[in-house]
Amino acid sequence: MVTLLATLPDDPPVSLDGTALEVGDVVRVARHGARVVLARSAEEAIERGHAILREHAQNGATIYGLTTGVGALDAAALSPEDNQAFQRNLLLSHAAGVGAPMPEECVRAMLLVRASVLARGRSGVRLPVVRALLTMLDRRVHPYVPELGSVGASDLAALAHTALLLLGEGWAVASGERVPGAAAMKAKGIALPELSGRDAFALINGPAQTLGTGALMLHDAMRLGRAAEMAAAMSMAGAKSRTDFLDPRLFDDPADPSAESAHRLRELVRARMRAGIGPAAPAISPTSTVREPLSTRCAPMVFGAFHAAVARAQKALRTELNRTVDNPVLLADGALTNNAGTMHCAELAESFDALTTSLTTLAHMSERRVHRLLDPAMNGGLPSFLVHPRAKAGLHSGLMIHHYTAAAIVSELRASASPASIHSLPVGNGTEDHGSMGALSARRAARAVTLAETVVAIELFTAAQAVDLRAAGEADLELPPRLESLRRKLRSRVPVLIEDRFAAADIESMVDFVRSNVAGDG
Incomplete structure (x- = not known):
């Protein structure tokens, strides 16, 4: 935050x-x-x-x-x-x-x-x-x-x-x-x-601490969801991915969050669907020349789950923000009760926990796409770790350790994804024998958003490097307009990596970019 x-x-x-x-x-x-x-x-x-x-x-x-x-x-x-x-x-x-x-x-x-x-x-x-x-x-x-x-x-x-x-x-x-x-x-x-x-x-x-922290977290989570889809689309461009997994005929319910995500990805990469097999693409691995990795072709499903988790938390939060929360409470007719339990916010705590889980999955899938782009066995002919052709591999390490950082963050997320809402302990001599742990749920979800932002920022930086290296060797490579606009904005902030430079500074700049430019790009 x-x-x-x-x-x-x-x-x-x-x-x-x-x-x-x-x-x-x-x-x-x-x-x-x-x-x-x-x-x-x-x-x-x-x-x-x-x-x-x-x-x-x-x-x-x-x-x-x-x-x-x-x-x-x-x-x-x-x-x-x-x-x-x-x-x-x-x-x-x-x-x-x-x-x-x-x-x-x-x-x-x-x-x-x-x-x-x-x-x-x-x-x-x-x-x-x-x-x-x-x-x-x-x-x-x-x-x-x-x-x-x-x-x-x-x-x-x-x-x-x-x-x-x-x-x-x-x-x-x-x-x-x-x-x-x-x-x-x-x-x-x-x-x-x-x-x-x-x-x-x-x-x-x-539960004002829970609600205040949760409201800011949800705002940031919605922004992150849009940025993550853009990073995935840029990765698809960098890897020259097939796009038939975005075919609208695969999604029966247009209101399904996965269908909505597939539509946005389709618009970003300007994929044109047709009957039969998808367009040709580079070999994906030594053992597969037909299928995209799951981290690519299942992206709409993970993004859909994430957007559904955000929507659930939004609904619960709006209810809690505008609920009578106190004890005792004056009722609408002026009567008074000493036994109001509306401060518990169980649904909100559980929805924040579910969102943390979804953020962990989103970040993990993002990290897997980073791995694909850095591995010459999977990235369709690009150099290992995307070391620039004008730099000597070995003397320069490229984006090798950027991936390590993304992997470390995913492990952090996994370690903190156990639901906070199940960890209540009785207090008050047993008179308050169960709590929602809502503040912990909100705080952990907020931290998960911040960590996932960094992974998505690393993916976007990696994907842009892959696109730029591919463009240098393929004169006919043309990015779809929205991705080209995104790449130009990114490059105004962080230039192409040629020789090794201070990696943390680049990552910090990319995180700032994800929090601003990407959200504003549509």
């Missing part, structure tokens, strides 16, 4: 009403600093919800986390006099996160997501508290939040670190340094809202 935080020109503010937050809204706020405003309907809902909660308390209702302790201490009664101290104690005790700090963009996404849920008016929180969260976003006061600590029964620890700043406690990040939260709030002129009632508890009781 990359933090941009450059406000887009004429970017309209994101209006929160608690019902219509989208992935694009999260990206605009988290990465581009778009302003956030509360819809008037949300302000009214928040004020109405707070009044209803206060009425329940005045009527002697037992309200979890307001008139009782939390977790396994919910049998302990709290008096109104206890409430002010409870706000502080709750946040200090729950801010137990450890590990590296969350990326700034993920913290911003988390703040936005929690504010959006509170905008529904079902938590009983006071309006100044929600406004304070949005002011933190607007003035770019970013809490320092360690990334580890959630078991998916709400992201309590991470959210407590953000909420501490509203008490003038905790830490913030300013100019890359960790600073006292009170100083950061004062420097940006943000008044503390004096938490009371169930404000503190409402600020931390939901």
